[in-house]
Amino acid sequence: MEELIAQLNRYNYEYYTLDTPTVSDKEYDVLYDELVQLERESGAILPGSPTQRVGGELLKGFSEHRHLARLWSLDKAQSVDDVRTWNQRVLKLVNDYNTKNPNTPLPQPSYVLELKYDGLTLNLTYTDGKLVQASTRGSGEVGEGILAQVKTIRSVPLTIPYQEGTIEVQGEGIMNLSVLAKYNETAVDPLKNARNAAAGALRNLNPKVTAERKLNAFFYNVGYSDTIGFQNHQEMVDFLRANHFKVNPYITFFDFIEDTIAELSNIVAQRDQLDYLIDGAVIKITDMRTREALGYTDKFPRWAVAFKFEAEETTTVLESVSWEVGRTGKITPVARVEAVELAGVTVQNCTLNNIGDIERKNLKYALGSRVFIRRSNDVIPEILGKATEDNDGEEIVFPTACPACGSSLEQRGAHLFCNNRLGCKPQLIGRITHFASRDAMDIESFSVMTAEQLYDEVGVRDPADLYSLTFDQLIGLDRFGEKKANKLLEALEKSKACDLSSFLFALGIPNTGKTTTKALADHFGSLDKLMAATADELITLQDVGAIVADSILTFFADPRMQTSIRTMIELGVSPTAAAVTNEPKQETIFTGKTVVLTGTLPTLSRDEAAKKLEAVGAKVTGSVSKKTDFVIAGESAGSKLTKAQQLGIRIIDSEEELLQMLGEA
Ligand SMILES: NC(=O)c1ccc[n+]([C@@H]2O[C@H](COP(=O)([O-])OP(=O)(O)OC[C@H]3O[C@@H](n4cnc5c(N)ncnc54)[C@H](O)[C@@H]3O)[C@@H](O)[C@H]2O)c1
């Protein structure tokens, strides 16, 4: 217990006083919970235990402010069961109170749900309508006066309409994520995390530094007033709004705890769409008399509980960096980290984006050091920066030669490239695999392994080579029986009658994705016309700017590409543009609606289903949001389906039903 107390107090100091934590909240919480557990089991609380107090030490240089009413921490629930346990305790206390006070019983508890903003607590003091002090939470009783710093926040009102005596209002100072990203674009010292960025700026003695960070704030409580009282939370929120405090639009009231709990998953689903960090949601009892009756422990109110979300950040050790070659020749650093659990999965690989990013994030000498990693949505976790200040790690040596083919590398912007387009195996394998992929030529049963095998054993170097493969060549290969060989040849044959936009996408023209290739196909109508197009003609298209136009021209001017395309055409590949119709063929339930496809349907490929939907005027998009009208979920649909369920979006989970709705079955 002594060790834990020493360790936790050091982390508290780094977090609350210095605003530069060296462990993640997740790691801190594990140790804290361990201490709570030991205190409970032993019945002993040792001196200096962080479970008995709020916050950390005050910084020198700021004046002290004694809060007119105490500020609190929040009890936390890690699971919905913890929320239910908290609620049971509330019900029991209400019941006890009502037994003792039969003439003035408390109402049946009702609940308010708010987001838990992750920033720095602010306590604002107004006297006769004027902002006279602003302070941090500090110890809960005394905080640091940071009036000049808080005045730089544009959303903090300097005067308010309510002018009767003194009130204190609490909120959270935050940095919007978009503001942080913008700040980091040009910053010499990029900021790792919005919470520490906000806290550090507010507790900077120089208000100019605070102003540069363009902070924001949300207010959620009137902690003290000489004159005014509220019956319930809604009245208090109305008062805050009427007095021009920025109140978060998401505040929801519930009569039943189970409804409140059900709503938590909606917040989790929308977490990634918010422009600020939240680390949970707060459930509070709405009735003020009940709050008073329930009271406080040493540390937190009994009438509120914070439901903590799964952490998205943690720390781990950066073990090694390897360099991967993509199909365009771009070299991507991939970090191998000590295995660590984050948001329910074990993380072992993280992206480092590019060499520019490694330098910007001060990771050049970070091999073997502890680093912060962050995972949001389904993307590969990213390394945010080092967890220590020292530069004692080993150097990440940037390659000068391609790890695959040995050619010397060229730096363009923040990226390294291998220019050996024709002789660098991973580039060729990448191009062939991309060519055959589902969104491209959709050659069934073709995988990276097939591409590698054909490369190694039959000498396939270019997508065009696929169309002269013979049965005899294939049957001689490992793991290729008669059936498999025929299947691949059939799939290749079938792919010859492709549509132009898929063919263009399959070619892998740099800087052109599916939307662009579709626009090109629609506009030009034939491969020949596109290949003869000029830059002026290309940039008339909506999706095509100067860079994309240049990529397209350079690509088709390359004699090797011309040969490859000519060979394919000679071997029977015949890309044709779908007839462009501006009017959808027929009105269906999907006309004008936004649809997301996920998982595998029994017979239709995702592309075929998308085409059918587009033909009746639906917009097919890649990610589920509130704007999605339908989600078509095939077999092994994953997170998109979960999200659709959470958002209450209509889900169609059978191909038959889909075809029926399309009027085809
Ligand atoms: N990484 C570290 O080294 C380290 C060290 C210390 C603490 N911590 C983190 O801090 C947590 C404890 O911190 P705490 O006591 O400062 O905060 P808390 O999690 O107990 O929450 C209380 C605070 O939540 C804020 N809040 C945000 N939205 C709110 C809302 N709608 N209603 C009411 N309050 C709201 C308020 O500022 C309030 O002071 C730990 O669980 C840990 O995750 C991390």
Ligand SMILES: [Zn+2]
């Ligand atoms: Zn190479």
